[in-house]
Amino acid sequence: MSTESSSDSVGQHASASDGTEPRLSGGIGTFALILIVLSFAAPLITLNGTIPVIIGIGNGLGTPLSFVASGIMLMLFAVGFVAMARRLPRPGGFYAYISASLGKPLGLGASYVAVLGYLGLLLGTYLLGGAAADALVHGKFGGPELPWAFWAFFMWLFVSALGHFRIDLSAKVLGVLLCAELVVVVVFDVVVLARGGGPEGISAEPLTIDAFFSGSVPIAIMFAILTYTGFESTAIYREEVRDPDRTITRATYGSILLLGGLYTVSSFMLINGYGVSNAVAVATNNSGVMMVDAVEEYVGVIMADLTNVLLVTSSLAALLAIHNTATRYVYSLATDKAAPPIFGRVHPVHGSPYLASAGVAVLAIVCTVPFAVSNLSFLEQYSWMLGIGTLALIVLYTLMSLAVLVFFIREPGDEGVARTRVAPALALVMLTATLWLITKNLTLLTGGSTTLSFVFSAAVYGLLLLGVVVALYYKSRKPEVYEALGRSLG
Template sequence: MSTGTRTLTGRLGVGSIVFMVVAAAAPLTVIAGTVPLGLAAGNGAAFPTTFALCMAVLLLFAVGFCAMSRHVPNAGAFYSYVARGLGRAPGLGAAFLALVTYTAVQLAVFGYIGAVIDGLVQHWGGPALPWWLWSVVVLGIVGVLGYRHIELSGKVLGVLLVAEVAIVLVFDAVVVARGETLSTAFLQPSQFVSGSLGIAIMFAIASFIGFEATAVFRDEARDPERTIPRATYTALLVIGVFYTLSAWAVVSAWGDDAAVEAAGADPGNMIVTTITTILGPVGGDIAQVLLMTSLFAAILSFHNVLARYWFALGNARSVPAACGRSHPRHGSPHVASLTQSGIALILLAVFALAGMDPVAQVFAWMAGTATLGVLALMALTCAAVLVFFRRDRPDTRPWNTLIAPALGLAGLLACLWLTVSNFPTLIGGSPALAAGIGAVLVLAFAVGALWSRKPATAPVAA
């Protein structure tokens, strides 16, 4: 039996890849979910500035990440970078950690979208059905798109992303045009450090999950050495500016004190209420529908990322080799895509049988897990960049290979420490649950590192 082709094909440009990773960040979902939490539990009306701070830290990370991208010809992203810089064992540990991390964030969004669709159906007079039923329907659609050529997913994500960003930008423009209570809290250092800055940073950094996945699409990029760095910087800047501007507009729509009060009173409905007030009932209804499509876009984006992790590991023979096969017609990682769909279906079944709440438990716990995992992966990648350029010296530019990565590592470690310190708050659970989730992530890394001792028939990184 033929093993089939083991390469991916595509001609994705900067725009297509940016759509992929910005959709994964789910901009409207962040504005609807994270901003109220940051206002209420973080540093109040100055929370928009926290997005800008986190963007600066991640831009430092991106400098080294992009400098190393031309020397890592694999599509494994974190996995390939860590393996190239720190060795096979940490690399495979990072790969297994990435699988758990991105699966967690995908499951978080599956829970959220199930609840959102159920609410919309009942709002329009439909029957009340279990949240997981809607999640399984979404899983089926995502599975079909993930099986097909990557450019089909890119087109779908492009349309959905433009729609969700457009309504928020219209809202922003109307708030600015009214100019009644434009907030200045973001300019005041005393406001920025008020409240709980640590919790604010934790919520803000979690909102950027997904931008770093640009390197996963390397094999399907038109000109990887140029496309991947440009897409990384573009995605990060677009996300950061959008979050900062839109969070400021939300605060301005209410006024500083009233915004914090509204966020604390009803964080779940604050954004829809705000958009309805500014744009009218039709705008509010559209926002609710676009929140659903925003979640769908995020699920599809993370599915594509996960499929390419499985594909890279299959080619390295670190998981069954069949995962490294590509479809002869679609040029997609079809076996890897089906594998991820199957895993998601099994875990959704476990959550459903356990009677877990889709938002308070599935979303909160899984999103918290993903935040912790991604921060650990980015810190490992920064360390790998520093070691790689000091050891092999293919590039000797101080800013790109030493200063920016070192500053990025320091910033990421600070964010990681804040996240660990406030982890029970992030997941909305107990310290025991937080410890259990942390143990799962550590175990995933350890299993991957130990698995690396198994003889491989293909190299981890070329």
């Protein structure tokens, strides 16, 4: 084992009592880390919101194969990602790996883009969660009609409180909320299958190549990739898991396989529940209630009502997972003194990055205020945040694929050509094409505004450039800070 790896392992459990600064700590295993990733991806929200959109404006009946195709692409990405995580056992996620391979300037720029991307997803999910809570209380149960921001504020309090404590507590809460929503999805799938599908029975047409190419494949793939978001966050928890190499590897592969399987099967059952002749029309005209109506039809009113409740808790789980990931990027930057060092402090009892968590919480509520007081529609604001978050993360995936390829060409080992050359090269080609498609079609996620699409693109690529400039400034004026960039652990 390398010296760096050893220090990483031992450092997890250091505390203030031994005379050293407290380090992040936690004991989460593979299953708990997978739950965090699945909560980030919010599967019930995906089934209720994203899948009907793919059916309606994507490739229609070919939606199940869109998840298969995107899952294969991300699995190729994960092969190189995991290999590099094992070879370079540093905390910090993409920030650390891109710094080590493509240079500290690009690594710092990537960390800025990561924070922006996760902040966009966080704000968008607060919007979604608040709207879902209002729809449940007012629309479903006849309670008072209140602004989405009212409910989002209480979600913010919940997330901010849990972010203060040890990651194990968040993992347990996420586990309970996630398991509840997965029960609804699995029950729905089983009932549709047991009843032999809808009015047209079970058709294999959604699994054919003709169906896959029946509509807009680029749009379908773009949205399908969104539904896997969060799998890349496994490495950022390196300091808080048991047996980091094994846990991160298993959780990364496991989350992609579970999400891909769940979305493929559930979209297939949803389409067959309505019938292949009707599903696209229903998704086009009634996408917002397509899943809930299907649950009510096949499982009953009680389960449909439970689905509406779980849409709120699913938002809450996603908020907590996204908040925790963003927090650890801020913590990593502060540890390297590339952000205010105060955010690099660790709670002496809980072993959590509590001040970084508080900083992210404050940033989130400050950025939410303009949305809360504006007259813009929920859909406009949500699509904006989804757009900027999506673009930022795909930029990171693409840079990371390049980083893996460059790293193993420069430092070959015994991992094998397939894992260190072939898979990363294929992932890089596919992700570059996807990035181009998303940039080209960004107006779909920004309400059709070309101006806003340009602003979001400029923000993402501008932050990447800003990180490069700041790193070069550190190199010339603060060499000790520059040398520490990339979570090298000294």
